Amino acid sequence: MNALPDRYHAADELVLRSPGDGRSLAQRLNKRYGARITGAFVLPAQEGRYAPLPPDLPPALAQALRSRGVNQLYSHQAEAWTATQTGAHVAVATPTASGKSLCYTLPVISAAMQQHAKALYLFPTKALAQDQVAELLELNNAGELGVKAFTFDGDTPGDARQAIRLHGDIVVSNPDMLHQAILPHHTKWAQFFENLRYVVIDEVHTYRGVFGSHVANVIRRLKRVCAFYGVTPQFILCSATIGNPQQHAEALIEDAVTAIVESGAPAGEKHVLLWNPPVVNPDLGLRASARSQTNRIARLAIKSGLKTLVFAQSRSMVEVLTKYLKDVFDHDPRKPPRIRAYRGGYLPKERRAAERDMRAGSVDGIVSTSALELGVDIGSLDVVVLNGYPGSVAATWQRFGRAGRRQQSALGVLVASSDPLDQYLVRHPEFFQGATPEHARIQPDQPLILLDHIRCAAFELPFAGEEMFGNEVATPWLDVLGEEGVLHREGDRWEWIADSYPAIAVSLRAVADGNFVVVDRTNGRQTIIAEVDYSAAPVTLYEGAIHMIQSVPYQVERLDWDGRKAYVTRTAVDYYTDAIDYTKLKVLDCFDSAGAGRGQAHHGEVHVVRRVPGYKKIRFYTHENIGYGPVNLPDQELHTTAVWWQLSQAVLASAFEDRQQALDGFLGAAYALHIVATVAVMAEARDLQKSVGSGDGAWFVSADLSGRGQLRGSDGQPTALAPDAPFTPTVYLYDAFPGGIGQSEPLFQRREDLVAQSITLIERCDCRAGCPGCVGPILAADEHHGEMDVQTPKALALRVLALLVAL
Amino acid sequence: MSALATKLRQLRADAGQTSSIASARSPITVLPERSAAKSKGTSPSTHKTLSPDLRRLLQRHAQLKRGPAYLASNDRDVPGIELSPGLRYTEANVDWLAPPDIVDAAFARMESVHHRRLLHFDTETTGLAGGTGTRAFMIGAADWHDGRFRIRQLTITSMAAETAMLRTFASWLADDTVLVSYNGKCYDSPLLKTRYRLARLPDPLTGLGHLDLLHPVRRHWKGQWENCRLATAERELLGVVREDDLPGSEAPAAWLTYLRGGSARNLRRVLAHNNQDLKSLAGVLLYMARLPHQ
Numbered sequence A: 001m002n003a004l005p006d007r008y009h010a011a012d013e014l015v016l017r018s019p020g021d022g023r024s025l026a027q028r029l030n031k032r033y034g035a036r037i038t039g040a041f042v043l044p045a046q047e048g049r050y051a052p053l054p055p056d057l058p059p060a061l062a063q064a065l066r067s068r069g070v071n072q073l074y075s076h077q078a079e080a081w082t083a084t085q086t087g088a089h090v091a092v093a094t095p096t097a098s099g100k101s102l103c104y105t106l107p108v109i110s111a112a113m114q115q116h117a118k119a120l121y122l123f124p125t126k127a128l129a130q131d132q133v134a135e136l137l138e139l140n141n142a143g144e145l146g147v148k149a150f151t152f153d154g155d156t157p158g159d160a161r162q163a164i165r166l167h168g169d170i171v172v173s174n175p176d177m178l179h180q181a182i183l184p185h186h187t188k189w190a191q192f193f194e195n196l197r198y199v200v201i202d203e204v205h206t207y208r209g210v211f212g213s214h215v216a217n218v219i220r221r222l223k224r225v226c227a228f229y230g231v232t233p234q235f236i237l238c239s240a241t242i243g244n245p246q247q248h249a250e251a252l253i254e255d256a257v258t259a260i261v262e263s264g265a266p267a268g269e270k271h272v273l274l275w276n277p278p279v280v281n282p283d284l285g286l287r288a289s290a291r292s293q294t295n296r297i298a299r300l301a302i303k304s305g306l307k308t309l310v311f312a313q314s315r316s317m318v319e320v321l322t323k324y325l326k327d328v329f330d331h332d333p334r335k336p337p338r339i340r341a342y343r344g345g346y347l348p349k350e351r352r353a354a355e356r357d358m359r360a361g362s363v364d365g366i367v368s369t370s371a372l373e374l375g376v377d378i379g380s381l382d383v384v385v386l387n388g389y390p391g392s393v394a395a396t397w398q399r400f401g402r403a404g405r406r407q408q409s410a411l412g413v414l415v416a417s418s419d420p421l422d423q424y425l426v427r428h429p430e431f432f433q434g435a436t437p438e439h440a441r442i443q444p445d446q447p448l449i450l451l452d453h454i455r456c457a458a459f460e461l462p463f464a465g466e467e468m469f470g471n472e473v474a475t476p477w478l479d480v481l482g483e484e485g486v487l488h489r490e491g492d493r494w495e496w497i498a499d500s501y502p503a504i505a506v507s508l509r510a511v512a513d514g515n516f517v518v519v520d521r522t523n524g525r526q527t528i529i530a531e532v533d534y535s536a537a538p539v540t541l542y543e544g545a546i547h548m549i550q551s552v553p554y555q556v557e558r559l560d561w562d563g564r565k566a567y568v569t570r571t572a573v574d575y576y577t578d579a580i581d582y583t584k585l586k587v588l589d590c591f592d593s594a595g596a597g598r599g600q601a602h603h604g605e606v607h608v609v610r611r612v613p614g615y616k617k618i619r620f621y622t623h624e625n626i627g628y629g630p631v632n633l634p635d636q637e638l639h640t641t642a643v644w645w646q647l648s649q650a651v652l653a654s655a656f657e658d659r660q661q662a663l664d665g666f667l668g669a670a671y672a673l674h675i676v677a678t679v680a681v682m683a684e685a686r687d688l689q690k691s692v693g694s695g696d697g698a699w700f701v702s703a704d705l706s707g708r709g710q711l712r713g714s715d716g717q718p719t720a721l722a723p724d725a726p727f728t729p730t731v732y733l734y735d736a737f738p739g740g741i742g743q744s745e746p747l748f749q750r751r752e753d754l755v756a757q758s759i760t761l762i763e764r765c766d767c768r769a770g771c772p773g774c775v776g777p778i779l780a781a782d783e784h785h786g787e788m789d790v791q792t793p794k795a796l797a798l799r800v801l802a803l804l805v806a807l
Numbered sequence B: 001m002s003a004l005a006t007k008l009r010q011l012r013a014d015a016g017q018t019s020s021i022a023s024a025r026s027p028i029t030v031l032p033e034r035s036a037a038k039s040k041g042t043s044p045s046t047h048k049t050l051s052p053d054l055r056r057l058l059q060r061h062a063q064l065k066r067g068p069a070y071l072a073s074n075d076r077d078v079p080g081i082e083l084s085p086g087l088r089y090t091e092a093n094v095d096w097l098a099p100p101d102i103v104d105a106a107f108a109r110m111e112s113v114h115h116r117r118l119l120h121f122d123t124e125t126t127g128l129a130g131g132t133g134t135r136a137f138m139i140g141a142a143d144w145h146d147g148r149f150r151i152r153q154l155t156i157t158s159m160a161a162e163t164a165m166l167r168t169f170a171s172w173l174a175d176d177t178v179l180v181s182y183n184g185k186c187y188d189s190p191l192l193k194t195r196y197r198l199a200r201l202p203d204p205l206t207g208l209g210h211l212d213l214l215h216p217v218r219r220h221w222k223g224q225w226e227n228c229r230l231a232t233a234e235r236e237l238l239g240v241v242r243e244d245d246l247p248g249s250e251a252p253a254a255w256l257t258y259l260r261g262g263s264a265r266n267l268r269r270v271l272a273h274n275n276q277d278l279k280s281l282a283g284v285l286l287y288m289a290r291l292p293h294q
């Protein structure tokens, strides 16, 4: 629903009459829609920095490059060549379209040609792997280099696998295949491993959190198998721009890497606009839809003769936006289409055809999901519009990187949705200008993840003596597996003894395998459409829940708790559901403490008990609470790590009129801190949780239906404190995974920054009293306080945070 | 249960994974007891973010001294002679069928072969899961030797004896040996190749002729019999009826029980089962060799 009157006619005056470029469109948008633009900046054009083709390249490879028009290298490609030739592990973190793949293609092909050396490529998606093989084959054919490259994934037919194992010089696969198919069958790959020289891991910024922690362990297993075959392969890792590319690469492979972060690729001038849809209801903080704004910007760009790419977050949004644009540009069926959609779910043939049309330039507008985000070559574009924040600054830049020509300025526009994260990011243009705030984090020694991979490793090769696995001596873990009956110890050797294939039971995207599957039963279907981590299930899969999958709402009809299944059907409701979540925390162990303003910050281990007594139905856009439903689920327990902030009773007494105000302030502060922290550690919002409670676990606070804090006792029932009872409210941010996944320690290190950012988040929010973009949804009554009211949830949260700011 | 195990069990329960799910994957429930823990020294672990109490548990656990395994049974008799520590060898020469000099293998689309070159073989393994974690604990091989059917079986009673078993089996193979098996091309042969590779021994199987009877049997009788397993083929073609036969699916547990100090009774039944498999292999082969050409 677009609450604004249609202003296409007014907007059309902005169409550039003469062939325009990114700069002129940015200027016009700025002039006309200045109030919607929260950040505008220009990345100056960069001259290319070049280096000659290295003299030690095999001549046939150099010839093949020249025949493909590559007569010299960008400086970073040459640096990568030099570094790899010294035997170093290399991490390349340069922007999209800077020719990253040549950084690994050159050493890999050279080694294949000169020493019959093999290489393993790991990409996160199949589409990327296929593109990479296509590129390798083109280069190979151009020079008749005799190098054989194959993809090896779940679609590879059985009869082709043997040939790939024996004859592939370059095998392009993904971490899941390595984990479940290659390593547990490594003897079949013996010749491949014996000659394995390079392991290339692209898109390493996607290997973070739980997934990254698993992948780091898969790499440990890979190295262990390599050692069995007497090889020590060199790693070449590539990353999008993140805050810690070298550190992250080193954490993944547990070895020193040479980082290359300066791109030598030429880049045209690039304009970036951060765009917040206009407020249509100031009381509710309600804005026009991102969709309407995206449509408008794309339409202007295409009318101005600029090749435009729109990224949407879901398949259905791709279809909607495509329809809107086609209505304008493709109403004459006799002409070839100017607008195309591109998304996962299309057949490979359809996608190849779309890519060809785009490269040929016959398409003017493309609407795509993230299927197009990486590597896929579709030629040069002028404008990229993001309909919603793609979840990380790194991903935003990757998508903006799609626009750019050497001689001409390009434009990237990020249109914020109403999601709190979007609203937070769009108000912080500095995140997109300076050093990126995002640090990819992993915790490979997370106990459950570690145990799973020691299990898989023991299946692959017996453990012997005091063998290390990563940072740990494996013995105590092997004892546990011995007790479990899967290993047998004989002398100092541990041998796999069970009749099972452990890798099948280990998902790289979950901690332990208590996952729930979501089964779609719409129209008699019986399709698994998603997997949900055990810890997230109680708050997302209760009966009655609206479960969003790629922005499509499904309703949970039945939850089979013991069978770990949720049965859902497609629905068309106008609300979403929000679990009411009573979380009680108890601190078990404090690892570290520090002063935080007039309070204290801590980091340590906690015991969490969580109960979901019911859920709220909240209308889309207006965030009105329109109903309530009960939930009947067992309490969830979790032992994990957390970071927490506390203020003493004395400090609170002097800053707040009463305890209720202080509690409201803590709730709002927790909400804001959670948003900020989620960005800081590149977490999914649900992987990091928040809670407010007493320091000693005696009581906790939940937001009641009005958004105000309700004190509850350890039984979950509303309670009140005796006036003389001790009062130390505490805000916790905790890892939503048993044993923690290493998010809380970096949050503790960045504690001062988090509090400062939370303050600006709230201060810069356009709402009056509080909204889902800053301190959480509040009751309409609260919105009618005067502007200067010092008791709004917003003001109270700011007061708590101010007390926590370093003095 | 160790303290680390307790801690991990708790975290697993937090993750929705019950210990019964984990142990259900293992067929074994009888476990040896452990002696008490003794704690000293530190582990070289350096990672900082693991919770300290878990780290303490790990360090303590690393120092555990294991006690003697509890012997569940006095019946520890595995037949045969000990070729080397942990490797038992049995040999039986039986009167069993009378092969023609030249066995016609056209039914398997192979050239005729002198019966002296045939080596029937069958392995008993720790399971069907596949991959590098499955091993053979018994290799049976049979050939015609001085006019009689010679059945030789190798059984390991320790993990460490596997290498000696693989070496001995390799010594039974000549360049012109033709292997005879039932589904050995897909199962026994790749499994043994993996074991040779893991033991860092040359693979003696690649390059040998291999007469896998499963596929010819399927071609002839699929749809006529309830299934095409060896037990069905031997009953239909040879009239073999087994008594007190240990189902193949129980072989892994039989060996594991013995390995962990339990009774050898079922392991002896595995030997008998394997022995019959070898005889049936020869019987099915000769039956099919006599079938009229199609």
Ligand SMILES: [Zn+2]
Pocket: A285, A765, A766, A767, A768, A770, A771, A772, A773, A774, A775
């Ligand atoms: Zn707000």
